[in-house]
Amino acid sequence: MANTVLQNPSISTQISPGDRIRRLVWKLCIATLILMAIGSATRVMNAGLACPDWPLCYGTLVPTAQMNLQVFLEWFHRLDAAIIGFGAIALSGLSWWYRQELPKWLPWAATFALGLIVFQGILGGLTVTELLRFDIVTAHLGTALLFFTTLLIIGCSMMPYKGTGNVGKLPWVSLTAAILVYLQSLIGGLVASQWALHQCFGGSQLCTVMNSHIAGVVPPTVATLAVVVWAWRTSALHPMLRNLANWAGICVIAQIAVGVATFHLHLQVEPLTVTHQAIAATLLGILTALTVLAFRDRNSHKTSNTYTPVSHS
Template identity: 75%
Template sequence: MAHSISSPNSFSPASDQVKTWVRRLVWKMAIATLLLMAIGSATRVMNAGLACPDWPLCYGQLVPTQQMNLQVFLEWFHRLDAMLIGLSAIALVGLTLWFRTALPRWLPWAASFALFLIVFQGILGGLTVTELLRFDIVTAHLGTALFFFVTLLTIGSCLSDYRGNGTAGKLPWFGLTAAIFIYLQSLSGGLVASQWALHQCFFQGDMCVVMDSHIVGVVPATLATLVTVIMAWRTPALHPALRSLANVAMLLVCLQILIGVATFKLHLQVEPLTVTHQAVGASLLGTLAMFSVFAFRDRQPHTS
């Protein structure tokens, strides 16, 4: 009797179980990426960007035990976290391709795009070392990391068990606009940081235009976020998830302004405050991205 050969997908678990696996992996990758950006910020403020003079190894070793100090550890751990995220992105692509019949058709493409971003990010990471922290490469490095972070959150939000009630109205567009402004403001902050514009402006009178542009950029980014939050508060019968995300966005934008003012007043002399400033900004961007995705899904109440 002839036996038919089954494809790998014929042994796939139930669709919901596979989606849960993928969703959990994506959320863990997103948390690791937020940590990666925070460590990257700490590496910069501690002047550790070139603590490992070579790439991808550090002093020609996987673990530079003899040269290890705080600066070397920050740069080495930053690379280690990036490598783990890269391996996770490869695993994500493999998982979505293997179980593609049990998953949404767009998911393997989205996972592949995330992998492309992390590979590109790795290339930029290498260039930051070989090009001696050139400011445009450092800024592009941050911008790609933020885009990768948002991509992961978008995938995770699309896979979440969310049932909209059709009350979001135009909130998706408000949230998306606010997220774009926050992203641009984050890039502006990256330019300020990569060129040490605040230090140069205060102590040498140079690069003040770059710093002032970042300060001015606070206004549209903050207003766009506040409009989104107020519109969410004024929307009757809004889904609790959207209302919670709006509240988180409000909390984060207020916290970000306070930290930004403190950072400015203290002339970047308190390193943990500077790192927190970037981490809160990334968290705000992620919150608005998730808000936008859920709000778009809210317009299709029966989408799982």
């Protein structure tokens, strides 16, 4: 048998459809996180309308004649979005092609992700044609975060994981924290798309919107810290869950520190604003991964402890 493997290395290196799809999903997750960071940079650099047309930029694929920092940010943002779009098409296609060898839910989840990215592309076009209308820009961010979490759910559901069965209420606490972080991110997107902080400092306008974001920090922060405390108080918890909880705690502390700095500097330091958005997306991703794995841990333990009657016939 060993000689056969040596003579035919493809036997030992063959990648299963599940592994291939999981690798694609992780690559798409990273690309989406980068896309959201670039989108934030595009907004704070006032580059949202640097390309006046859509989907091309100045009527070309690569606007070399008009290229500057603002045009590059908007153009690269669209390029990354297009790559993710093709990746989502590949994900859906592979999931349906190999559906006999994959979990039954996977093709439908991949199709849902593809639908989100198509909707995201439509919103991206509308942000240009509607001249950065705040509700469209906020919906653009919300859809990107939803696509990101969908990819993470797929990836974490397919990765090898064997839990300890000692999660208790951690899945529900983590799910609550993830939902609160998502909602707070939407409020933050609303603040950013309306330039509420600038308008409040400059003319005492939209201060209610800004203050709602500041007050909204409390629920997701408390919920995330509850995840950390719950993880440390749960004995024999899987090390991966404990590490994810620790990283969630680090992210929420870093997010508050960056948010305070951004507020006191009146959004004058663009990298801080971009970092604020990136940490929020990272925190949401960590909590999503923690939630999925914790539910897998809980459900697998329930299944393994289910009593199956033995027939004596």
